[in-house]
């Protein structure tokens with residue numbers, strides 16, 4: 001969902017730059033990033049390790065001063081604010097990260113109430129609000145449980161409830177489902193969508209999981225080497241045949257390793273051509289063209305197909321010509337590497353595979369921010 005132009009975006013980042021260090025040691029982590037998230041929009045930010053995702057989070061939450069550019073959250077440019085005004089501005093973003101840091105000695109009700117306590121709300125008021133938030137995230141009957149008694153998915157729910165306590169305009173979720181199994185992931189994503197529908201909140205999800213983008217995001221940004229490589233509504237991005245995001249959002253099954261083949265890929269959306277029509281064209285190719293792999297999926301309301309044809313080397317030109325003559329997008333392609341083949345190895349978190357936890361300085365900074373009452 002892209003915000004109508006008359007409605008101001010909840011997040012409007014322009015030409016954001018962040019350089020760590022200087023001179024020969026300078027590392028350009030963000031290099032002219034633009035990002036717009038409208039009211040009620042769920043926006044995914046994806047990118048490989050080192051692309052700049054954590055730096056973007058830190059700039060969005062004002063934990064890091066940008067080297068240049070603007071970070072406007074709910075109408076306030078937090079990149080330009082003096083230190084003493086930052087605390088109030090930070091409340092406009094509720095932050096939840098993969099390893100939810102709950103206070104183990106407190107009940108989950110007291111955990112959710114904690115930001116309100118720091119903000120000076122009275123006991124009865126904060127208990128009522130915390131209970132209401134726990135009801136919203138589906139944990140109303142566990143208010144007096146302790147964090148150690150909860151599953152990973154339930155802890156995420158508590159983290160989300162706590163992040164909502166200060167009534168933020170934006171919920172920022174950093175790898176919210178990386179440590180969760182597929183069924184729990186789906187439940188959390190359903191909750192995120194419900195929160196958006198119920199509260200009208202905007203959501204930014206930083207993730208390396210394309211499933212998250214496919215299942216819940218309205219719009220997506222791909223960061224590469226600190227720059228925006230691709231962005232747009234998910235339904236449009238999947239129809240940009242051959243782009244990295246389109247390929248990763250609609251992965252075709254891998255071919256056996258070591259098999260040498262010439263693959264011709266046909267990509268289409270059923271807005272343009274129906275699948276039976278495509279198959280008729282493929283059936284008429286002759287020359288031994290065979291469907292080696294393929295997938296047809298409905299993403300963001302759009303049905304998209306990718307077929308990989310196994311074609312003998314001498315038939316490639318004729319095959320491409322016939323497909324193009326039928327008005328289809330077709331290119332010679334390579335067997336695909338797994339989506340995150342060049343990710344750094346990532347240690348398990350919370351007992352399941354996932355993105356590595358934030359570096360200690362990030363985790364400490366975030367904890368300190370939370371302790372200050374965010």
Ligand SMILES: Nc1ncnc2c1ncn2[C@@H]1O[C@H](COP(=O)(O)OP(=O)(O)OP(=O)(O)O)[C@@H](O)[C@H]1O
Nearest residue numbers: 020027028029047048049050051052053054055056
């Ligand atoms: N405090 C820092 N000092 C120097 N360089 C840094 C610092 N933090 C990040 N970088 C560098 O900035 C670049 C972007 O890093 P960042 O952590 O934002 O990427 P990322 O996409 O979040 O990666 P990951 O998914 O592995 O967490 C990398 O080259 C990284 O080495």
